[in-house]
Amino acid sequence: MTTRPSGLPLSPYRNHDDDVEFPGPAVPPEQSPAFGHESEMRSHIAQAKRVVVKIGSSSLTNDDFTVDPNKINHIVDALQARMVNSDIIVVSSGAVAAGMGPLGLTQRPTDLATKQAAAAVGQVHLAHQWGRSFARYHRTIGQVLLTASDAGRRDRARNAQRTIDRLRQLRAIPIVNENDTVATSEMRFGDNDRLSAIVAHLTSADALVLLSDVDGLYDRNPAEPDARFISEVRTGKDLKGVVAGDGGLVGTGGMASKVSAARLASRGGVPVLLTSADNIGPALEDASVGTVFHPREGRLSAWKFWALYSADTGGTLRLDEGAVKAVTAGGTSLLAVGITAVEGEFHAGEIVDIIGPDGQVVGRGEVAYDSEQLTGMLGKHTDELPEGQRRPVVHADYLSNYASRL
Template sequence: MEDFLSDDQLRKQIRHAKRIVVKFGSSAVSKPAGGVDRVRIDHYVEALEKRMARGGDVTVVSSGAVATGFGSLGFRQRPQELAAKQASAAVGQVQLAAQWAESFGRFDRTTAQLLLTASDAGSRERTRNAQRTIERLRSMQAVPIVNENDTVATSEMRFGDNDRLAAIVAHLIAADALILLSDVDGLYDRNPSDPTARFISEVRTGHDLDGVVAGGGGALGTGGMAAKVSAARLAARGGVPVLLTSSENVERALEDASVGTVFHPRPDKRLSAWKFWALYAADAEGVLRIDLGAMTAVTSGGSSLLPVGVTDVDGEFHAGDIVEIIGPNGESIGRGEVGYDSRVLRSMLGKRSDDLPEDLRRPVIHADYLSNWASRL
């Protein structure tokens, strides 16, 4: 049995975390009829400033561009048509950035806005650029304000209500904790308006979620509790402890982590930045199908994937691309950085290294560049 921390121990760890990511949902920063909720953002910044005064290092992930901007364009409610949402986001991003800057400016804090899309996260080069930018801003005592670039993102290429984005950013900067703030004070096994709903204080594994029914987003948001739970588990799989609570609890969440639901990271070694990116953010350019022996080797033995274990290749890709690995029964095994072009690899299927030319005897995917799902369940 894995040696997880106790609930109190994990909350203490979050309480003393130095490098934290704090995510605010759409309803937390905008008004129902559109526009920035200046009073609440000022309140959040005061709580964040107190945490930073204790030595904390904060990166903010802020939703709300569409929810903030639609009223200024004359819409009576959040639009559903893509172009209208993108237009609303273009207006709202300016308003949000200005308000975060004004609120932090009261404490002589400089803010910077970073707009990302899922395709940015899928590119290793752009991910590294974002990582370097955030690190440089933090080193200069500026507060990064990260948001999804809704002006160009499509419905097929979105992070959700920034919950998944927050999890990816948390791992990207090697955060010590992620705090997800929504409009619910924590996780319940059903709608919290139901008087029989049971509050869930901590989540260690997926078994703690058995029987939990999580709903979708509200009128202003797009994520909902299901998206937040998914993002929390994603961050935890990568080694980042998570606190999920409401934006109304922001002070207690940042001060002593005594509220909400905590998600435990796995006690084993934290995933490297590359392996986390390959598993959860990268765009897969193709598929490798492998036999039972190869599946056992890469999931249990920590071995490289060799040509003899590959049974089929789907898609067209180049050496250095990320590919999906599928087992003999169609199960997803993991992902890795492939060492050969798809055309070359097709000529190597099922062959032992000794039967190949000297220049084709390296692994299809080296163990250092292979990450499997089995170790993260």
């Protein structure tokens, strides 16, 4: 039977983590459908040179909302074993949860100010325990706190990327978390699952490992006798009929959040392994457990991924049907003739949403003109424009569409 570091039995379906919606009896690994899988993609994940590992709140804290050093030691032991051949970047939840105990809070706060106060306290305790545990292997950690607005600004995103890369070069372990002490409710990643997908692309990782309380993805509550385990997700069709819920007592994520983050990373070209934190050993050793999300062929460049999924947008361009077909086909620049309307005030060089006549966002791109200038160019062919306005509105190199990533 799988055990926690404390020696207590732990079911892969109990609500210990921040992302479990499937309570149920403990199941020995040899009887679980989530164990013993082999595939070419699993071999790729097992051999990946740079891996982002995301750990949820309750995998790091006790029932009294204090940081559990035994849990962290268990995780660090597995990370250290993998670091013989790979670089590891940790995305760690748990700041708010870790601050609740010291502040005497018995349930996760709902107001922003108390959440931020708990995070301010918890970040100190959490970083201390990560540092103490890695010190057993003579390793140093570095804490990297990010907000959605940091990821949304290209200059800040580059700075975060450089910081993480430099920490790795100095043989320190980056511990990344959302900066809950300053993030507003309107400018949040929403959960660290999405953050981990963004970090995986920001750092050009070769694989992402998402650790939850469930040993893999099921189409429903695995306690039900007819629940089906899903070992491989190659396209969205493999998720048809899957029911996934929200987070637990101390976290904001859930299985739905995990699946969303896994698809986000895989659409950009990063393979994902989803399993339980208790299974971190085999997950990092040979990837024989859990559910694998296959990446799309043709990895997005860091810029295109950032533009599609992280960047702040300054406005909107509405296109006619012909322009939508040209843009979604790929490799074609957006010209003024296909634009029917400009919304918002923006400057040249900003990222804008590109929307079809039905209102659906089809892509994003870096616009070459200010909104005021562009308004006078709408619907005109290139030869009808003055010399200084004959450049594409969005060049193909700076345009990315969602259709190619579905």
